[in-house]
Amino acid sequence: MTSGSWRQGMHISAVLALLGVAAFPIYWMLVTSLTSSAETFADAPRLVPDLSQLPIYNAVFSTTQIGVWLVNSAIVAAGTTVLSISLAILPAYALSRLQFRGKGLLGLGLFASQMLPEVMLVVPLYAIFVTLALLDTLMGLILVNSAFTVPVVIWILKGAIDSVPVELEEAARVDGCSRIEILLLIVAPLIAPTIAAASVIAFFHGWNEYVFALTFVSSEGLRTASVGLAGFVGELITPIETVMAVGIIYTLPAITFYLVAQRYVVAGMTSGAVKG
C-alpha cells in the first residue's frame, strides 16, 4: 500500500468514525422510537428498528399536540431569523464601514451581552414582558430570542462586509446609489452566503430555545416543541418510544432547513472564490 492511499484510508476511516459518533444518537433515537415498550428495557437492546412499530408516528400526531407545537416553533424560529438578520445588517454595516465615536465600545458591548447567562435574565425580562403585555405570546419569544442572536449575527455579518471591496461601494456611489441602496443592492447580495450561515444560527437558536419558552408561555396552544417535548418526561413514568418519536419529528424540520441553507452557504463559498 502506498503512503498516499494509506493516508487516504486513514482519512476516510477518521471521517466515518466522526460521522458515526455524530449520527449514532439520532439513529438510537430512531431505533428506540420504533421499539415496543416491552423491548425497550430488555437486557439485550435492539439495534435494528422494528418497522412494525411505525404507526407510533401516526399515533403521536393524534394523541399529542406536536403539530401545533411544531408550527409554534417554526413561527418563533423563522421570526427570530428574519428579525435578527433585519436588525443586524445595519449595525454590521456601520461597524464595518463607518467611523464614529464609541465604535470600539459598541463592538465590545455586543460581546459582553453574550456573557450573560439566559437564566439570569429571566426575572427582569419577565417584569418587562408583564409591562409590555408580551407574556404568553410568540412575538415575545421572537423578540427575546432575537435579543440573544442579534449580537452574534452582527459580528458574523460585519466580518463578511469587511471582505467586500470598498471600490464596489464607491462605484455604486458614483452610479447614484445612496448608502441604504448600496447595502441592499450591492453588499447584501455579495454576502448572501454569510447571511444564509447567520440565518442557520438564528433559526436553530429560535428552534431549540427552552428556558424562555417555558417561562414566558403558559397556554397549551402556544407551547413550542422544545417545551412540549420536555413535557413528556414525567416524575413517575416517561413513554420513551413516544418521546423518541416526537424527538425525531422535532429534529426533521431543523435538518431540512439546514440542508436548504447549507446549499447556499457552499454555493456562495465557491462563487466568491474568484474575485469579480
Place this chain on the structure above:
Amino acid sequence: MASIKLSHITKSFGSVTAIKDINLDVVDGDFLVLLGPSGCGKSTLLRMLAGLETISDGAIYLGDRRIDGLPPSERDMAFVFQSYALYPHKSVGENIGFPLLMRYFRWWFHIPILGTIAKRRVERSPEIAQSVTRTAKILGLTEMLDRLPRTLSGGQRQRVALGRAMVRQPEVFLMDEPLSNLDAKLRTTMRAEITKLHRDLKGTFVYVTHDQVEAMTMGTKIALLRDGQLQQFGTPREIYEDPANTYVAGFIGVPSMNLIRSRYSDDGFRIGPVKITLPNRLMAAARKANCPTLLGVRPNALRIGRSDEPHALQGTVVLVEQVGAESNVSVELTADATSVEQDQSSNTIIITTPGYSELELGTLISVSMDLEQAVLFSAKTGERIRA
C-alpha cells in the same frame, strides 16, 4: 461636456498634507493625465474630483457650477477604477445598465418580488436596453452581455468598466490607473482604445497613471505631481521639451534626461575643465544665473565620438543596453568632468545611439552634445533657469 477648474485644492489627513494648494484649469474636451510616482497624491486628487474624498480647502468647478459640496452621483462624472469594481453578482449587461437603472430607482424597488419585477421592467425599457446594447456594440461586448464578470478576461472586464462609465454619457470621465492590471500587450491595445474613445466621445477625461508612456501617448495635457505638489502642467511636448525643474526632467523620458553639473564663470561655461560652447539662449541664462548649474541633455542629443575630439567630455563605457532599434550606452565620465544624475551621486550619463552598439565595456570614448534642445537648471534649487 465641460471644463474643470481646481482652485487652491488642499487635502490633509490629520497632520499629513497629501495635496498642497493645487490649481488646474482643464479645458472642455481635454485629456488630462495626472502623472506621478506612487504616493504623490494623484489618485487622491482624482477621488476628490469624483466626490469620493472631501477636500480640506479650495474649490472645484465643473463649468460654472461649484461641485465640491455635491455627492458623487450629482457631479455628472463617471469613474473607472483600477480594480474595475464590477458588481460580481450582476451580468455584464446589468453592470453596464446599472447607472441608468439607478436614475429610475424608487424606494419600493426594495420590496421583494414586486421590486424585482419593477427593476426588470426598467432594465428592459427601450431607453436603457438600447443604451446598453449601443455601448456594448462600441466596446465589442455584445456577445457577453449575459455573462458574469468573473468569466471575463482582464481586458474584457476593463471594457465593461468603461461601458458602465460611457452609458451615462457623463460630462467628465475619471480613470484611476485603469490599465495597470493588464499585461503589456493588452495595455498597448487598450491605450489606443481609450484614446479613440476620447476622440469619438469628445469628452473631458482625467486619467491617473504612474506610467509616463501612457501619459505621453494619451494625454493632451499632463499635470505632474510630486509629494502632493504640482510640478508642471502643460502639453506632453511642453513637459518633455521644456521641463520646469530637474524632477520633471528626470521623470519624463526613457532613459531620463542627463543632468550634468556645470558652471558659468567669466571665461565661459564649463563642465569640469572642459569649456562648452552654449547656444545663445542658454548662455544668456547661465550668465544671468551665475551659480552652479545642471545642464539637462536628453540621451538622444548625445553623440559618441573619437576620444581625441577637443571640447568633448571624456568617459569610459560601463554598460551597454540593447533595446532593439537603439542602444543605451552608460558612460562614466572622467573624474574631472563630474556629472550627476537625478540622485546627484552618480558620475554616469546615458547616451542613446541608433542601432546595435558594438562598443565594448571599458572603451574610452568622447561624448559630444547637441545643445539646441538642452536646458539649464539651478544646481541648488533644481528649478529651471531661463534667459
